[in-house]
Structures are given as C-alpha cells and as structure tokens.
Amino acid sequence: DGGITQSPKYLFRKEGQNVTLSCEQNLNHDAMYWYRQDPGQGLRLIYYSQIVNDFQKGDIAEGYSVSREKKESFPLTVTSAQKNPTAFYLCASRLAGGRSNEQCFGPGTRLTVL
Amino acid sequence: AQSVTQLGSHVSVSEGALVLLRCNYSSSVPPYLFWYVQYPNQGLQLLLKYTSAATLVKGINGFEAEFKKSETSFHLTKPSAHMSDAAEYFCAVSSTGGTSYGKLTFGQGTILTVHP
Numbered sequence: 588d589g590g591i592t593q594s595p596k597y598l599f600r601k602e603g604q605n606v607t608l609s610c611e612q613n614l615n616h617d618a619m620y621w622y623r624q625d626p627g628q629g630l631r632l633i634y635y636s637q638i639v640n641d642f643q644k645g646d647i648a649e650g651y652s653v654s655r656e657k658k659e660s661f662p663l664t665v666t667s668a669q670k671n672p673t674a675f676y677l678c679a680s681r682l683a684g685g686r687s688n689e690q691c692f693g694p695g696t697r698l699t700v701l
Numbered sequence: 702a703q704s705v706t707q708l709g710s711h712v713s714v715s716e717g718a719l720v721l722l723r724c725n726y727s728s729s730v731p732p733y734l735f736w737y738v739q740y741p742n743q744g745l746q747l748l749l750k751y752t753s754a755a756t757l758v759k760g761i762n763g764f765e766a767e768f769k770k771s772e773t774s775f776h777l778t779k780p781s782a783h784m785s786d787a788a789e790y791f792c793a794v795s796s797t798g799g800t801s802y803g804k805l806t807f808g809q810g811t812i813l814t815v816h817p
Contacts, residue, residue: 593744618803620804620805627710627809627810628809629791629807629808629810630791630805630807631807632804632805635803635804637803645804677745679745681803683803688733688795688796688803688804688805689733689735689747690805691747692745692746693744694744695742695743697742
C-alpha cells in the first residue's frame, strides 16, 4: 500500500542534543512538507521541498534543518538551537501538478525534550 | 497572503444532533479549501475538498461543506453526529496560483465532543 511513514512514533531527547525525524513516502509524490503541531495552534509549516535537492523555509524554520537527497525521503533535524522542541511533528506529501494541492499526511512523531 | 479562522476551539453535541463546524478564510486568489480530521496521536485524514467545481462538497463519513464566496466561508456539517466523530477538525486553504502555490495554511482546529 502506498503511504507515508514516520519514525519513530515517540522520541525523547535531552536538552542540547540534535535529533533526526524520519519521513519516507512511496506515493511518488514530488513535494514534501514538515509541520509542527502544538495544542490550540493548528499546524505550522517548518520546511518544504518541491523537488529533490531543493527546499525552502516555512514559517517557523529556526532551529530546524532538512535535506532532500532522494524523492522518497525528507528527514527533519531538530537542533539544539530550537528553544522549545517538544511538539507533535507531521510530515506530508503532494503530487506536483495535481488539481487540488491536496496533501497526504504521515502518522506523526511526538518529540519530548527531557 | 492567506489565512483561516475556525470559530470555536471546542464544540460539543449530543449523539444524533447536527454537527456544524465553522471556517472562514482569506485569500487574494481563488482558493482551494479542505477539511481534515485528526484522531488522538494520529496524522490528518482528508474529509473533503473544494476545488472550484460544485460549491456543495460531499466527503467521507457523511460530512459535507458548502463554499460561499460572498461570505468567505466553508463550514463543515453532518446531519447526525456519531460517537466516532469525536476528533479534532482542521480547515485549510491553499492558493491556486502565485508564490504560495501548493502550500496549505491551517486554522487552529476545532475539537468536537459527542455526548451519548
């Protein structure tokens, strides 16, 4: 079945450590997105990538980094510079050229900083 | 620029009652509009979408929404609530062109509670 996988589902990190969240899709989608979700704030865009080897900052990119070396993969690194990293992180993808801009979402990773 | 406002962070209904979740949007170009549902600790699932065809859009699980350009609204309704509808619902807007093409802007979400 086609879809988006995120791993791990739960992640615990000590302050000052970098951590990388995985996102893989087998939908053959061109564009991929990372969102952060906090209670009562909806989803906020961190980074997005329209094609391989290219990505753009979203609304809250500070303290995060990404790479897009393969079409299927879009890992997110939460660096020690991110002041409040505890949140639920969602990865999404979209077929470029689609009529509706519909995005498909992965199951999410909940990151907790201890 | 585009934005979404969901009126009411929490909505509570009785099982069998009408569900109405409100969404107003702002967009400088004709928009695409979406409703997503999220169950606890899960990703988002698309309920329905408006893509400039019919203004009344039917989705999964008996939900529907009506696009009203004059009111810049895209409210979500379901005639009869079921216990399994309890979840958080997000309205989102996407631009049909320009530099924001492909990006989604989300509302803050509405948590729906269904009482027996």
